[in-house]
Amino acid sequence: MRHVLRETFSGLKRNTSMVLAVIVTMWVSLTLFGIGLLAAEQVDLVKDRWYDRIEISIFLCVKDSTNSNCETGVDTSQADKDAIEAALRANPEVADVFYESKAEMWEEFKKLYADSPILAEMTVDQMQDSFRVKLVNPEEYMGVVTAVSGMKGVEKVQDLHQYLDPVFNWLNIARMGTLGLSALLLIAAALQIGNTVALAAFSRRREIGIMRLVGASNWYIMLPFLLESLLAALAGVVLACGSLAALEKFIIVDRAKEELPSINWIDWPQVQVSMFWLLVVGVVLSVIPTIIGTRRFLKV
Amino acid sequence: MTEPAEHAQIFPNPGSTVDVIRFENVSKTYKGQTRAALSDIDLSIEKGEFAFLVGTSGSGKSTFLRLILREYLPSKGRVYVAGKDLTRLRSWQLPQLRRQIGTVFQDFRLLPGKTVFENVAFALQVIGKSQGLIKRVVPETLELVGLADKGDRLPEELSGGEQQRVAIARAFVNRPKILIADEPTGNLDPATSVGIVRLLDQINKANTTVVMATHDATIVNQMRKRVIELDKGGLVRDQAKGVYGY
Known part of the structure; x- marks a missing residue:
C-alpha cells in the first residue's frame, strides 16, 4: 500500500x-x-x-363579433352555451369548467384597472361571456382547443400556451x-x-x-x-x-x-x-x- | 472414450510434482505467419532438473520459454507448468503462475533509478510482501549471489556480470519453483559467464528447476546437463548429460 x-x-x-x-x-x-x-x-x-395556473378561456360571441361561428348582431344563445359547456364537460382532458358572465368579468375588470383612465371609457357591454377551463394535464391542451374552437357561438379560444x-x-x-x-x-x-x-x-x-x-x-x-x-x-x-x-x-x-x-x-x-x-x-x-x-x- | 479420460490414462496426474513443466504436442504459429515457431513439441522437465535449451536463432527457444511464462498460448497442444494447464488458466490467475517462475534475460532489465537492494526488493514489494520479510530475505539473497556488500549501488555502477547477478537475485528472491534464463550469458565474457552458470547451478541444487536457453557451447559442454535442442521449431535432440553439438 x-x-x-x-x-x-x-x-x-x-x-x-x-x-x-x-x-x-x-x-x-x-x-x-x-x-x-x-x-x-x-x-x-x-x-x-x-402551466399549473394556465386555464383556457373560451370567449363567446357578442353583438359585434365578426367571427364566422357567430351570428351577427346577437350574443351566443343559451342553447349554444349549453352545447359548448356539455362538450367541455365531456372532454376527458378537462378537469373543471367555470362560466364567467359579462357582469362578473366587468367586476373583475374594474378591480384590475381601478386606478386607470381606461376604466372611464369602458362599459359592461364591452365585456364578453366566457368559459374558463382547467385542464387535467396543463401540457395536453390542443384537444380541448380544437374540440371547441369550431363550435357555434365560440368567438375565440385563448390559451396562454401559444405565448409560453x-x-x-x-x-x-x-x-x-x-x-x-x-x-x-x-x-x-x-x-x-x-x-x-x-x-x-x-x-x-x-x-x-x-x-x-x-x-x-x-x-x-x-x-x-x-x-x-x-x-x-x-x-x-x-x-x-x-x-x-x-x-x-x-x-x-x-x-x-x-x-x-x-x-x-x-x-x-x-x-x-x-x-x-x-x-x-x-x-x-x-x-x-x-x-x-x-x-x-x-x-x- | 472422451478426450480427458484418455488423457488421464496417459498422464495419471498431470499436476504431479514430478513434471514441473510439461509440453504436450505443442505447436505455435504466430499470427500472420505460415511457418510454425514450434511444431509438435512433446517433453517434460522434472522437478529439480537443470536443462539447457539450445539451437540457432529462430529455432524456437524464445517461443518455448514464452509459452512457459504464458506470454503466449500454444496454437495446438497443452502446456502444464507447476501442475496448471496454462491453456485453461484465466488471466487473473496469471500473476499466481508468474510468482512461481523467476525469469532472467540477456539484457538484465534492472530499473536504473533504483539501488541493487531496491531492485531486488521491488519484486517482493509489488506482490505485497511485508517490509519485515523484505528486510530479511533481500540481504540473504544478495549474499547468495555474492553481492552482499553492493546493496546500495546503482546498476550502472556494476559490471555486466554483477548486474546479471542482481537480476538473478531478483528472479530468485521469492524462491520460485522454476527459474527461466533466456541467454543469461549472452552479453558477458566467458569467465564471467562461467560464474553466472555456477550460480544458476547452485540455485538448481536448492531444488529449483532451471531452464536456460543459450548459444554458449563451452558452458553446455562443461556442465554436462540435459540438453534440449530445437531446430526450425522442431525437437531434434533431448539428451541427458549432453553436449552442445553432436
Whole structure:
C-alpha cells in the first residue's frame, strides 16, 4: 500500500502540468454540465408553476363579433352555451369548467384597472361571456382547443400556451446547448485523461514489465494510475461544485431572489443534486479512460 | 472414450510434482505467419532438473520459454507448468503462475533509478510482501549471489556480470519453483559467464528447476546437463548429460 501511494504521488509530481490541464478541463466542463442541470431544473420549476395556473378561456360571441361561428348582431344563445359547456364537460382532458358572465368579468375588470383612465371609457357591454377551463394535464391542451374552437357561438379560444411555448422552446434549446457543449468538453476531458495515463504508463513501461514478470496483479499495477486520475478528477469536481455554489449564492440567492421574488428559483437541494451528478460523472470519466489507457500495458 | 479420460490414462496426474513443466504436442504459429515457431513439441522437465535449451536463432527457444511464462498460448497442444494447464488458466490467475517462475534475460532489465537492494526488493514489494520479510530475505539473497556488500549501488555502477547477478537475485528472491534464463550469458565474457552458470547451478541444487536457453557451447559442454535442442521449431535432440553439438 505504501508503494502504491508513493507511486501515485511521484506520478502526480512527474506530470504536474498534465494533471493541472486535466483538473482545469474537468473543472470547466463539469461546471458547464452543472449549469446545464440547474438550468433544466429552473425551466421545469417555472414551467410547473406557470402551466399549473394556465386555464383556457373560451370567449363567446357578442353583438359585434365578426367571427364566422357567430351570428351577427346577437350574443351566443343559451342553447349554444349549453352545447359548448356539455362538450367541455365531456372532454376527458378537462378537469373543471367555470362560466364567467359579462357582469362578473366587468367586476373583475374594474378591480384590475381601478386606478386607470381606461376604466372611464369602458362599459359592461364591452365585456364578453366566457368559459374558463382547467385542464387535467396543463401540457395536453390542443384537444380541448380544437374540440371547441369550431363550435357555434365560440368567438375565440385563448390559451396562454401559444405565448409560453415559444419561450420554453427557446429555454429548452439553451439548456440542450449547455448540456451538449458540456458533453463535448467532458469527452475532451476524458480523452485527455486517457492520453495522460497512457503517457504515464508508457514512461513507466520498464517497471510495469517487471511487475508483470514477477507476478504483480493487474489491479496492483493499475492502482497508482487510477488514484492519480481519480485525484485529478476529484479536484476538478470540487472546483466545479464550488463554482456552482458560488453561482447559487451570488446570482440566485443574493440577486435573482431579491429582484424577481415572484419566480420559483432553484434552491440548495437542487444544487446538491447537481453536485452529486458532477461527482458521479467526474469519477466515471476518470476511471474508464484510465482503465482503457493502461489496458494496453497490462496485456499478457 | 472422451478426450480427458484418455488423457488421464496417459498422464495419471498431470499436476504431479514430478513434471514441473510439461509440453504436450505443442505447436505455435504466430499470427500472420505460415511457418510454425514450434511444431509438435512433446517433453517434460522434472522437478529439480537443470536443462539447457539450445539451437540457432529462430529455432524456437524464445517461443518455448514464452509459452512457459504464458506470454503466449500454444496454437495446438497443452502446456502444464507447476501442475496448471496454462491453456485453461484465466488471466487473473496469471500473476499466481508468474510468482512461481523467476525469469532472467540477456539484457538484465534492472530499473536504473533504483539501488541493487531496491531492485531486488521491488519484486517482493509489488506482490505485497511485508517490509519485515523484505528486510530479511533481500540481504540473504544478495549474499547468495555474492553481492552482499553492493546493496546500495546503482546498476550502472556494476559490471555486466554483477548486474546479471542482481537480476538473478531478483528472479530468485521469492524462491520460485522454476527459474527461466533466456541467454543469461549472452552479453558477458566467458569467465564471467562461467560464474553466472555456477550460480544458476547452485540455485538448481536448492531444488529449483532451471531452464536456460543459450548459444554458449563451452558452458553446455562443461556442465554436462540435459540438453534440449530445437531446430526450425522442431525437437531434434533431448539428451541427458549432453553436449552442445553432436
